[in-house]
Amino acid sequence: MISPPDDLHRVVEIGVYTFADVDPRPGGVGPARRVREVVEEIALADEVGLDVFGIGEHHRADYAASAPAMILAAAAERTNRIRLTSAVSVLSSDDPVRVFQQFATLDLLSEGRAEIMAGRGSFIESFPLFGHDLSDYDELFAEKLALLLELRAHERVTWSGRHRPALTDQPVHPRPVQDPLPVWVAVGGNPQSVVRAGALGLPLAVAIIGGQPERFAPLVELYREAARRSGHANLPVSLNTHGFVAETREAAIAQYHPGHADVMDRIGRERGWPPSTRADFVAQTGLRGAMAVGSPEEVAEKILFQHEIFGHQRSLTQLALGTVAHRDVMRAIELLGTEVAPIVRAEVARREAAPATTA
Numbered sequence: 001m002i003s004p005p006d007d008l009h010r011v012v013e014i015g016v017y018t019f020a021d022v023d024p025r026p027g028g029v030g031p032a033r034r035v036r037e038v039v040e041e042i043a044l045a046d047e048v049g050l051d052v053f054g055i056g057e058h059h060r061a062d063y064a065a066s067a068p069a070m071i072l073a074a075a076a077e078r079t080n081r082i083r084l085t086s087a088v089s090v091l092s093s094d095d096p097v098r099v100f101q102q103f104a105t106l107d108l109l110s111e112g113r114a115e116i117m118a119g120r121g122s123f124i125e126s127f128p129l130f131g132h133d134l135s136d137y138d139e140l141f142a143e144k145l146a147l148l149l150e151l152r153a154h155e156r157v158t159w160s161g162r163h164r165p166a167l168t169d170q171p172v173h174p175r176p177v178q179d180p181l182p183v184w185v186a187v188g189g190n191p192q193s194v195v196r197a198g199a200l201g202l203p204l205a206v207a208i209i210g211g212q213p214e215r216f217a218p219l220v221e222l223y224r225e226a227a228r229r230s231g232h233a234n235l236p237v238s239l240n241t242h243g244f245v246a247e248t249r250e251a252a253i254a255q256y257h258p259g260h261a262d263v264m265d266r267i268g269r270e271r272g273w274p275p276s277t278r279a280d281f282v283a284q285t286g287l288r289g290a291m292a293v294g295s296p297e298e299v300a301e302k303i304l305f306q307h308e309i310f311g312h313q314r315s316l317t318q319l320a321l322g323t324v325a326h327r328d329v330m331r332a333i334e335l336l337g338t339e340v341a342p343i344v345r346a347e348v349a350r351r352e353a354a355p356a357t358t359a
Helices: 031-047 068-076 096-109 134-153 191-200 213-229 249-271 278-284 296-310 326-358
Strands: 013-018 052-055 083-086 114-119 156-159 167-171 183-187 204-208 237-245 292-294 314-318
Touching: 013 031, 013 083, 013 326, 031 052, 031 068, 031 326, 052 068, 052 314, 068 083, 068 096, 096 114, 096 134, 114 134, 134 156, 134 183, 134 191, 183 191, 191 204, 191 213, 204 213, 213 237, 213 296, 237 249, 237 296, 237 326, 249 278, 249 292, 249 326, 292 296, 296 314, 296 326
Parallel strands: 013 052, 013 314, 052 083, 083 114, 114 183, 183 204, 204 237, 237 292, 237 314
Antiparallel strands: 156 167
16 A cells, blocks of 8 residues: 555545547447537536546547547536546647647636646557657657646746747637646656656546556655655545446446457557457456446445555546447446445545544
């Protein structure tokens, strides 16, 4: 178990994220239907009391969310409380000025509920699409993140870099409701990225989609140490994982496994991974595996087990993966909000109160 951040009251936010997967098979769910389904999912997540909904940017035929801010803006008009975030914005290949303006506008529409989760991207399609060289992969992200932070800090910006035209005392509008507009850094396991996030004082989102989550514990500890050394305290951490909830463990596996296997095998063929098996999938749903799949009680137990390890403040689950049916995702969102979240919140509150009571 890693050491928790000092003097931090760890309140766990429970939420959902999606890439707006489409079904490429004949008669499957296309982009027009899928983006509307995502808005319905966000509206329900808000209704059942979930805290956050994220949409990830991708530029592939199997996903409909190349412009997450657009879908989130539609959802802003149908929701009241839930926070709306990218998950992620591929900042390396985008223009930070436009990213800031889009999410500042979303913040105005949602009356202060927008967030940016910035990442380098797990796919590379956006780099040639927007004219960037993959050899600049790391430098692009570092430079554009620096500009994004300047944009949120100052209404008038003077800035220069290698990968974007310079700005000279340039006003950038509109300004968001939130000051500052929340910016998270999303990582998949790169130590340099977590040190940079900690040194900049930015919240960290860690994607864990395979293996044992405990192996990410040193990474989160490295992040918190970098933050402490730079004078930043109490920075939140999010775990972004695959998972699904249904009335029973058997139903959750039956509803989630086919779509999950299809996606992982499709990506695996591109990246040279071996084919997945049902046995591997089931093993990952165990307590020490990466996926929270099961009944509400089992999913709550998994989130709480991970909270013991990381002491994190946010848990986001990718429910709608591949061909998982929209009706099943809607039911999973309902169960996550009405049954899983109350269990997790009550237990975390009990854990947080226990030392004070003992003292």
